[in-house]
Amino acid sequence: MALDDAMIETLTSKIDHKLGALSTNTSYPSCIYRVPDKPRKANEAACTPRLVSIGPLHRQRGQLQGMESYKLRCLRNFLTRITVKLCDLVRSVAKCESIVRGCYEDKINLNQEQFLEVILLDGIFIVEVFLKNFFPRLREESDIIFKNRWMWSDLLHDMLLLENQLPIYVIDNLFNFVDHSFLNRITLHDLAHEFFKDFLLFLHNPPVPLNRKRSSLLFPAMNFQYTRSATELKQAGVKFCHVEDGDFFDVVFINGELRLPILIVNDLTETFFGNIIAFEQCGYCWRDITSYVILMDSLINTPEDVDLLVNHGIIKNELGESEAEVVTETDEFYFAKVCGNLNKYSRDPFHEFKAKWFRWRRMLRRNYFGNPWSFISLLAAFVLLILTVIQTVCSILQVK
Known part of the structure; x- marks a missing residue:
């Protein structure tokens, strides 16, 4: 059916209205994303706040409302230590409202008053x-966060979440109201580093390998197999050792020895890596942390693989369990060359035979030499076989 002039004019008006509502701010592209559906479905708990909402994306969650009164007390304490009035703080955050809205991938369905209250209270809370x-x-003497170890752990978890963030310049702007004579040259970076320790530097400034060679040029992802598990590699003759003071990219395979950085595994590790991977999947930066996690996922298929890496000092397991599973994918794998060399080494005829001999010997030890009765049974069967052969030969000779 052909459109008449009235229908064309109506449709044009609607599209024009949507174009007019589209943000024209290109100076500050979106930098606070929603976690993609695939990693969210894999582990909802690793990307959802437990204690406190930061920013507008989780503001309506009922179980987080208990912290809103704590945020108000933070604002009251902040105002008692500075000479600036509350209205000045409100004006300060109001100046950057449109920029802050543009930093979120999702459209924020809050009016101006609601939105300014969120970024003011949450920004002061962080400071x-x-x-x-x-x-x-x-x-304060009754400060629940610093007295309750579980609340502190939940707070660290929540502050690492991809969706639970404020733009850093909002916090920096509010921090400028703090009396600098009180700080004695201590910067916001110093405070944040002390709070997050190793996590903060990695979140805001992930280490990027120097002299990068994109692995996709070396090994096309669609044809490339990563590597065998740690136990299988050991069976093929690969030796393992840990690298002291190395970052995640200090992975080297040379002369039959695989050198890996130390990885501390605790209750925040999954949250940390899960949100970093989600951040990389949004296309904001190279997928180097995804590559590291894929490498470790290739090495770890069973609890025995974890135990092997723990025994060699590569994993420091603070969870008390030897189970680990990470499923992800990428078309940019940084460790493709290392994995290629590992595959070539472990699958050459000599090391392939060595791995099979190792598995056969382990099967014999488990099935027949695990206890003395199994060994005696095997010995008796062997003697019976020899006697049967001798009897058969004698019978043949007698017939002749």
Whole structure:
């Protein structure tokens, strides 16, 4: 059916209205994303806040509302230590409202008043928590976060989440109201580093390998197999050792020895890596952390693989369990060359035979030499076989 002029004019008006509502701010591209569906379905808990919402994306979650009164107390304490009035803080965040809205991938369905309240209270909350962590004398006697170890752990988890963030310049702007004579040259970076320790530097400045060679040029992802598990590699003669003070990219395979950086596994590791991977999948940066996780996932298929890496000091397991599973994919694999060399080494005829001999010997030890009765049974069967052969030969000779 052909469109008449009235219908064309109506449709044009609707599309024109949508174009007019589209943000024209290109100076600050979206940098706070939703976790993609695939990693979210794999582990919803690793990308969902447990204690506190930061920013507008999880503001309506009922179980997080208990922390809103804590945020108000943070604001009250902040105002008692500075000479600036509350209206000045509101004006400060109002100046960057449109920019902050543009930093979120999702459209924020909050009016101006609601949105400014969120970024003000959440920004002051972060500044106050950083200050209290660095200066214990600022803590109230009944401060629940610093007295309850479980709440502290949940807070660290929530502050690492991809969706639970404020743009850094909002926090930096509010931090400028703090009395600098009180800080004595301590910067926001210093406070944040003390709070997150190793996590913060990695989140905001992930180490990028120097002299990068994109693995997709070396091994096309569609035809490339990663590597065998740690146990299988050991059976083929590969030796393992850990690298002291190395980052995630200090992975080297040379002269039959695979050198890997130390990985500490605790209750925050899954949250940390899960959100970093989700961040990389959004296309904001190279997928180097995804590559590292895929490498470790290739090496770890069973609890025995974890135990092997723990025994060689590569994994420091603070969870008490030897089970680990990470499923992900990428078309840019940084460790393709290392895996290629491992595959070539472990699958040459000599090392393939060595791996099979190792598995056969282990099967014999488990099935026949695990206890003395199994050994006696095997010996008796062997003697019976010899006697049967001798009897058969004698019978043949007698017939002749």
